Amino acid sequence: MQQQSPAKKKKKIKVPRVVNGVDTLVEIEVDDDGSVAWGPNDKHALLNHRLPRVDGHVKVSGAAEYTHDRRPPGMLYGRVLRSPHAHARVLKVDASAARGIPGVKAVVASTDDPARKELVVLFAGQPVAAVAAETPEIAEDALRAIRVDYEVLPHLVRAEDSVKEGAPKVFADPKEPNVEPRDKRGDASKVAEALKGADVVVEAEYRTPIIHHSSLETHGNVVDYRGGEEATVYASTQGTFTIPGDAAQELGLKESAVRAVVEHMGGGFGSKFGIGVEGMLACQLSKQAKAPVHLMLTRKDEFLLAGNRSGSWQKFKAGATKDGTLVALHAVQYRLGGLGDGSQAGQPYIYAAANAYREGYSIHTHEDASRAMRAPGHPQASFAVESLMDELAYKLGMDAVEFRKKNLKDAVYHRQLDRGAREIGWGRRNKTPGAGAGPLKRGMGCGIGTWGGGGNDECKVDVTVARDGSVSVAVGTQDLGTGTRTYTRAIVAEELGLQIKDVAERIGDSRLGSANSSGGSTTAASLAPSVKDAAVKARLAVAERLSPLLGGAKPEEITFSNGGVSGGGKTLSWRQACAALPAAGVTGHGVWQTSLAGRGVHGVCFAEVEVDVETGRVRPIKMVHVQDIGLPLNRLAVESQMNGGMIQSLGMALWEGRVMDAKLGLQLNPGFGDYKLPGALEMPELVPLIDDEDTREAVIGVGEPSIIPAVGAVANAVHNACGVRVRELPITPDKILMGLLSERRGA
Amino acid sequence: MADEHDVKSSRHQESPPDPSRRRFLKGVGIAGAGAAIADHLAQTAEAEATAARAEAAKLPTAGPLELALDVNGRRRAVSVEPRTTLLNALRNHLEPAVTGPKLVCDQGTCGACTVLLDGKPVYSCLVLAADAAGKKVTTVEGLGTPEQPNAVQAAFVEQDALMCGFCTPGFVTTVTAYLKKNPNPTLAEVREACKGNFCRCGTYPRVFEAALAAAKGTVSDK
Numbered sequence: 023m024q025q026q027s028p029a030k031k032k033k034k035i036k037v038p039r040v041v042n043g044v045d046t047l048v049e050i051e052v053d054d055d056g057s058v059a060w061g062p063n064d065k066h067a068l069l070n071h072r073l074p075r076v077d078g079h080v081k082v083s084g085a086a087e088y089t090h091d092r093r094p095p096g097m098l099y100g101r102v103l104r105s106p107h108a109h110a111r112v113l114k115v116d117a118s119a120a121r122g123i124p125g126v127k128a129v130v131a132s133t134d135d136p137a138r139k140e141l142v143v144l145f146a147g148q149p150v151a152a153v154a155a156e157t158p159e160i161a162e163d164a165l166r167a168i169r170v171d172y173e174v175l176p177h178l179v180r181a182e183d184s185v186k187e188g189a190p191k192v193f194a195d196p197k198e199p200n201v202e203p204r205d206k207r208g209d210a211s212k213v214a215e216a217l218k219g220a221d222v223v224v225e226a227e228y229r230t231p232i233i234h235h236s237s238l239e240t241h242g243n244v245v246d247y248r249g250g251e252e253a254t255v256y257a258s259t260q261g262t263f264t265i266p267g268d269a270a271q272e273l274g275l276k277e278s279a280v281r282a283v284v285e286h287m288g289g290g291f292g293s294k295f296g297i298g299v300e301g302m303l304a305c306q307l308s309k310q311a312k313a314p315v316h317l318m319l320t321r322k323d324e325f326l327l328a329g330n331r332s333g334s335w336q337k338f339k340a341g342a343t344k345d346g347t348l349v350a351l352h353a354v355q356y357r358l359g360g361l362g363d364g365s366q367a368g369q370p371y372i373y374a375a376a377n378a379y380r381e382g383y384s385i386h387t388h389e390d391a392s393r394a395m396r397a398p399g400h401p402q403a404s405f406a407v408e409s410l411m412d413e414l415a416y417k418l419g420m421d422a423v424e425f426r427k428k429n430l431k432d433a434v435y436h437r438q439l440d441r442g443a444r445e446i447g448w449g450r451r452n453k454t455p456g457a458g459a460g461p462l463k464r465g466m467g468c469g470i471g472t473w474g475g476g477g478n479d480e481c482k483v484d485v486t487v488a489r490d491g492s493v494s495v496a497v498g499t500q501d502l503g504t505g506t507r508t509y510t511r512a513i514v515a516e517e518l519g520l521q522i523k524d525v526a527e528r529i530g531d532s533r534l535g536s537a538n539s540s541g542g543s544t545t546a547a548s549l550a551p552s553v554k555d556a557a558v559k560a561r562l563a564v565a566e567r568l569s570p571l572l573g574g575a576k577p578e579e580i581t582f583s584n585g586g587v588s589g590g591g592k593t594l595s596w597r598q599a600c601a602a603l604p605a606a607g608v609t610g611h612g613v614w615q616t617s618l619a620g621r622g623v624h625g626v627c628f629a630e631v632e633v634d635v636e637t638g639r640v641r642p643i644k645m646v647h648v649q650d651i652g653l654p655l656n657r658l659a660v661e662s663q664m665n666g667g668m669i670q671s672l673g674m675a676l677w678e679g680r681v682m683d684a685k686l687g688l689q690l691n692p693g694f695g696d697y698k699l700p701g702a703l704e705m706p707e708l709v710p711l712i713d714d715e716d717t718r719e720a721v722i723g724v725g726e727p728s729i730i731p732a733v734g735a736v737a738n739a740v741h742n743a744c745g746v747r748v749r750e751l752p753i754t755p756d757k758i759l760m761g762l763l764s765e766r767r768g769a
Numbered sequence: 770m771a772d773e774h775d776v777k778s779s780r781h782q783e784s785p786p787d788p789s790r791r792r793f794l795k796g797v798g799i800a801g802a803g804a805a806i807a808d809h810l811a812q813t814a815e816a817e818a819t820a821a822r823a824e825a826a827k828l829p830t831a832g833p834l835e836l837a838l839d840v841n842g843r844r845r846a847v848s849v850e851p852r853t854t855l856l857n858a859l860r861n862h863l864e865p866a867v868t869g870p871k872l873v874c875d876q877g878t879c880g881a882c883t884v885l886l887d888g889k890p891v892y893s894c895l896v897l898a899a900d901a902a903g904k905k906v907t908t909v910e911g912l913g914t915p916e917q918p919n920a921v922q923a924a925f926v927e928q929d930a931l932m933c934g935f936c937t938p939g940f941v942t943t944v945t946a947y948l949k950k951n952p953n954p955t956l957a958e959v960r961e962a963c964k965g966n967f968c969r970c971g972t973y974p975r976v977f978e979a980a981l982a983a984a985k986g987t988v989s990d991k
C-alpha cells in the first residue's frame with residue numbers, strides 16, 4: 023500500500039550532481055512544504071549516537087563478498103597488457119601464440135577492429151590488449167606470449183618540459199595544446215598596485231605531486247555474460263547506476279538488461295565511476311568467451327592506468343599590511359593532470375584579499391589522466407595558501423591563528439580555530455621556528471578548509487513493513503566504507519521506534535531504487551533524506567491501519583517507540599501491530615526532501631610534529647580536526663572518516679607522490695614498496711572533533727572536508743619545528759636537510 | 770624480461786608483476802623453493818644446498834601438483850601449478866573458494882593476504898601453495914564467524930576498526946596471532962605488530978584500540 027500525499031507546492035532549487043566524481047550544480051523542482059524534519063540534533067534515539075557498523079561482522083570474518091571475491095561458475099580470469107612506452111604508435115599486435123596456450127579462452131587486442139583508427143598510446147601503462155584464461159597463472163602466461171610492435175614517439179612527463187618552447191606535442195590534435203588556459207579572475211594591475219602598499223610581501227612557489235588513490239580493492243569487474251539477452255556485472259564502483267549503461271554498450275544489450283551488483287566495495291576515493299577501460303575489456307572478453315570474466319586490475323595496473331589526484335604548481339605574490347590584513351594576492355595555478363585536466367580550487371581559496379588576481383592552466387603530460395580524488399583540487403589549493411598565509415604571518419611577526427582570523431570573515435572558522443588551538447595546546451608551540459636545544463624539535467601548525475557537499479533528488483527508497491513485523495529498506499546505493507548501510511538502517515529503525523537489528527537493508531543493486539553516485543560527499547545528503555521520507559511514509563501507512571485498533575487515533579498522532587505502537591490510550595507491541603497489516607505488508611516510497619539536507623561546511627586542522635634536524639625525519643605527534651557537519655548520522659563512522667581524512671593528508675604531506683623518470687617516461691614507484699602509504703608506525707595521536715555548535719538539523723557529507731586542511735597544517739608544523747619551509751610535497755628528509763643547510767649558509 | 774625496463778626495444782612482451790622475492794622463487798620453481806628457502810636463503814652450507822637440490826630434483830617444475838591443504842581444519846584437495854601461491858590457491862583454485870584473505874599487492878607489501886601457517890602470520894602471496902602442504906593454514910574465516918566472532922573480531926566491530934573492510938581480514942589475522950604471543954601488549958607493541966599491514970581508509974587508531982580492548986577482554990559480546 024502506498025501513502026498518498028496531497029498535491030504539494032513546488033519550488034526550484036539548485037543541487038549538486040556528480041558526474042565522474044566532479045559535481046556541477048543543476049536546477050531541480052522539489053516539494054516546498056518542509057513537512058518532514060529531523061528534529062533537534064540532540065534528541066535522536068539512534069542517529070547522532072555511536073553505532074557500530076551493521077556490516078562489521080561479515081567484514082571482520084571474511085564473509086563479506088567484494089567484487090574481487092565473486093566466483094560465478096565457469097569464471098575466467100582476465101588480465102590487461104599495458105604499453106611499456108609513454109608515447110608510441112601500435113603497429114601490430116600478434117596474439118596468435120597467446121591464443122594457442124591451453125586454457126586461454128579469449129583475447130582482445132587494440133588492433134582487432136580493422137575499421138578502427140590506429141592506436142597511439144599516450145602513457146606508459148595504457149592497455150593494448152587483454153586476455154581471459156582458466157587460471158590467473160595461465161592469463162599471465164598469455165600476456166607474455168603477446169607480441170606488440172611499437173613505433174616509439176617522443177614523450178613528455180614533466181610539466182617543465184611540456185611548457186618549453188618547441189616541446190613535442192602531447193596530443194596529436196592541434197586543438198589540444200600542451201598548456202590549456204582554464205580560469206582567470208580579477209585585475210592583475212590592481213593587485214600590482216596594492217602590493218606596493220603592503221608592509222610585507224611574500225613571493226613563493228608551491229608544488230604537490232601526483233597522488234594515487236591506492237584503494238585496497240583495485241578497479242575491476244566480474245562480468246557475467248554467457249550470451250543471450252541478459253548480463254550481470256559485479257563492480258567495484260562508487261556508482262551502482264553508472265555501470266549498466268556502460269556495460270550494455272560494450273555487450274550490445276539493452277541497458278535495462280544489465281544488472282549491476284555492488285555488495286561491498288574496497289575503497290574508491292573518487293577514482294571509481296563508470297565501468298572504465300578495464301570494464302570495457304572485461305565485457306569484450308566475456309562476450310568472446312561466452313563465460314563470466316573476472317578482471318580486477320593488478321596493483322601495478324592500478325598505479326599506471328586507474329587515475330590519480332592531479333599534481334599542482336602554484337606561484338604567488340602576496341602582500342599584507344602591519345595589522346595583518348591581506349591586501350593583495352596574485353596567483354598563477356597550474357594543474358598537472360597528465361592527459362586529464364586536473365583540478366584545483368581557485369586562490370585565494372577561503373581567504374578574503376582586498377585585491378586578488380588568478381589565472382589557471384592545465385599542463386598536459388604523457389601520464390594517465392587524473393580523476394576526481396577526495397575533495398578534488400582542494401588539498402592542493404589549501405596546502406599552498408595555508409603555507410603562504412603562514413609565511414606572511416611569520417614575516418609580520420604575528421601569531422598564525424590571529425593572522426588567519428583577521429582574514430576570515432566567517433565566524434565559524436573563528437570558533438573552530440579557537441577549539442582546535444585549545445585541544446592541541448597552541449600556547450606550547452615553538453615561539454621561534456627551530457628554537458630549542460637538541461636535535462629533536464617540536465612544532466605546530468594549522469590549516470583550514472571548506473566543502474560544499476549537499477544532496478540531490480536521485481535516490482528512490484522503499485521501506486517495507488511486513489505482516490510478520492520484519493522491516494526492510496531497499497535502495498540501489500553503494501557503501502564505500504563510509505557507513506551507508508548503517509545509517510540507512512538506523513534512520514528507519516528510529517522512525518519506527520525499533521532497534522537497528524530489527525531492520526534489514528538491501529543496497530548495491532541496480533534492480534533496486536535508483537541512487538546517486540558517491541562523489542562530492544553527496545551520498546548521505548541525498549540518500550538519508552530519501553530514506554527518512556520513505557520511513558515516515560511507511561510509519562503513517564502502518565498507523566493508518568492501526569487507527570481502528572487504537573481507539574480511532576489519528577495516524578499522525580500514533581507514536582512508535584521502544585518497540586511499541588501507542589495511541590488512543592493503548593499500546594500494541596510491534597508484533598501485534600504488524601499483524602493488522604495486509605498480507606503484502608505496507609511500503610513507503612521515499613523521495614528526497616530538501617528540508618532534510620544541508621550544504622556547505624568549514625573545518626580546521628592543527629598538527630604537531632617532531633623534526634629530527636640530524637636526519638631530517640618528521641614524526642607526526644598529534645593531529646586535531648574540528649568539523650561542522652549539521653546532523654551527524656553516526657558519530658562513530660563520522661569520526662572514522664575524519665581520522666581517514668587526516669591520515670590521507672598526512673600521507674600527502676610527508677610521504678606520497680608519484681616519481682617519474684623523465685628520460686624513460688616511466689613511473690619509478692608503481693607499487694606499495696616504493697610509493698609510501700601512511701602505516702601503523704607513523705600514526706600520530708588523532709583527535710576527530712565534531713563541531714556540535716553547528717545545530718543545523720540537516721545531513722551533510724563528511725568524506726571530503728576532512729582531507730583538506732591537514733596537509734597545510736602539517737607543512738606549517740614542520741616549519742614551526744625546525745625553521746625550514748618546504749614548499750614542495752612530500753616533505754621528505756632530504757628537503758629538510760637541504761633547507762637547514764641553506765639556512766646555515768645564508769646566516 | 771622485457772617490461773618497462775627495456776623501453777628502447779620496440780618489441781614488447783608483458784612481464785608478471787614486479788621483481789620480488791617470491792617472483793624469484795617462482796622463477797626458479799620448485800627446484801629452488803622446495804626446501805622452504807624463504808627461511809633458508811641465508812644459509813649457504815654447501816652440503817645443505819646439495820641435499821636440497823637433490824630433493825628438489827625429484828619434484829615436478831611444471832604441470833599440475835596434486836596437493837592436500839589443511840585449511841581451517843578441513844582437508845582440501847587442490848590441483849595447482851608449482852608456481853601458484855598459497856593466496857591464489859585459496860582464492861582461485863579451491864572450490865568453494867576461500868576469499869577472506871585479500872589479493873591487494875601480490876608482492877608482500879600490504880598484509881591484506883595474511884594467514885596463519887602453523888599459527889604464525891605469513892603473507893600468503895609470498896608463500897607457494899606447495900610449501901603450505903602439510904601445515905595448518907588458518908584464514909580469517911577460521912578465526913570466527915559473523916555469528917561467533919573471536920574477541921579481536923568483536924572488538925574491531927565495536928571500536929569501528931574498519932571502513933571499507935578490505936584490509937580488515939589481514940589486520941584481524943595479524944592482531945589475533947599477536948595477542949596469542951603477547952596477551953598483554955602496550956600501544957607501542959600493537960603498532961609494531963601492525964606495521965606490516967596497510968589500511969588506506971585510515972583505521973589505524975581504531976585498530977590499535979580494538980587490539981588493546983580485545984587483549985583486556987573488555988569487549989562486550991555482541
Ligand code: FES
Pocket residue numbers: 871872873874875876877878879880881882883892893894895
Ligand atoms: S597481497 Fe600479500 S602482502 Fe599484499
Ligand code: FES
Pocket residue numbers: 238288289503931932933934935936937967968969970971972
Ligand atoms: S578499511 Fe579500507 S583499507 Fe582499511
